Amino acid sequence: MSQRIPIIKIGENLIVTFISDIDDLTALRLQKELTEKIHEENRSGMNVSGVLIDLTILDIVDSFLGRLISNIAQSATTMNANTVVVGIRPAIAITLVELGLELKGAYTALNVEHGIEILNDLKA
């Protein structure tokens, strides 16, 4: 059960696209990899100003992933990068609200296109 969520750099943004449901361990690994990557890129002068997390494929986001995303957003903020989460399905949005989970520190958008727009606007 070794899964990896790919992280791609496009311009000044890191794009994280979920390609399947993941377990807690994989999620933690993702968080670590992501924050390390932002740090590395910044250090080598390549600058990361935005992180986009694409959840389109997920049909469930529970409290663990919700909190993890908040943590990612907060770490990114300390490294001067904005985070936008895209592709949350209506049923998931309703459930997250019911759970009282806010994705604190992260912006949200309907899809990748809107998400990049937001990151670019924020950068300006």
Place this chain on the structure above:
Amino acid sequence: MKNQKLYEKHTIGIEIDIVKVRQIVREISKKMRFDIVAQTKVVTAASELTRNVLEYAGKGEIIIEEINDSHKRGLKITVIDKGLGIPDINLAMEDGFSSGKGLGKGLSGTKKLMDKFYIQSEVGKGTEVVIVKWVV
């Protein structure tokens, strides 16, 4: 229709993991014709409970069954483990939003998502949580 009522039992932690639990519960709730929001809530609840088992006991059992009550049809999920047990259930049930990993988030959230929520736990013996959602 089928005379056999749905009943599935799995071992969490050995036979299946949390991702598999979500898939199984999703399939079943779809089959039982829950609407998409109800499905998502049930799967999320099952995920929360499964996590607790994995974190505090390493392994446990999940039983998924269809139940009936007068004119209602519902899905009942029982999650059992022989783990550490919860010393103070009321405390564990309190909303702990910013408290990181604590049990609180999983349980209180689960209760909000379901129609019925029942928990029994004893330190050193284990924990049993039963949740029910009715098909509307």
Place this chain on the structure above:
Amino acid sequence: MSGLEKVEELLRNKEKDILESWIKAQLENISTMRRDLISNTDLRAESINFLREFTIAIKLGVTDDVTGPEYDKIREFLINISRSRALLGFTPSETATFVFSLKESILPYIQEEYKGDVDELLRVINGVSNLLDKLGLLSFEEYSKGREEVIKEQIESLIELSLPVMKLWDDILAVPIIGVLDSKRAKIITENLLNMIVEFGAKYAIIDITGVPMIDSQVANHLFKTIQAVRLLGADAVITGIRPDVAQTLVELGIDLGEVVTSAVLAGGLEHVFKKLGYTIEIKR
């Protein structure tokens, strides 16, 4: 429960006769007004199918329990007929008649077949009667279930009609809520709104509550949750139509709408959203 396997043979041999007698009985029972609800061809087809399924089932010899797997096919068949007849407008009795009249058509042939052996005759008659009674009752039950579902669906569509989500402009949806906002309606509104945000890629929703008679903390809670969900989809919502008495109530209840933008009239909400989207309105003189 043997002895009934022979009945299967009887049914096969006399199929044509039984069928004709049965169809005749059904047509007599269905009042002439109903003839237009189901064509003779359909009736015939349904009858043939049922008789054949019944023949197969009776071979299995189980006559006291129609809930087992031996009767899966027949049950499904009856459920379909009952539901479709309910939709067509048949009464439950008329639907159950389908099964009960078969009994009357078969019995004479059974009597003829087992003429010499009274014990056997009684046993067979009981078995077959029992079976058909249970199946007849089943179709009656399924009829009512079918009706309940139809009613439920009608209620749902009524509710949906009274909760329209409309596209007001590019990127802007309007949700005028009329009537009491209870949790059931709130759920439907939220789902519709979110789905439409996805469908149109809308960025703003204007939720107008002019038509909501009573706003208490529960209603306010529903509205909050809806807005939070909207935000998770990258959109935002404003609430308009807050009447003076509603504003008063909210203050009295200590409900703070906080970050949610509100306006007394829909126009105000629209203006706000236009501004956010960077639109200006010019009057051409």
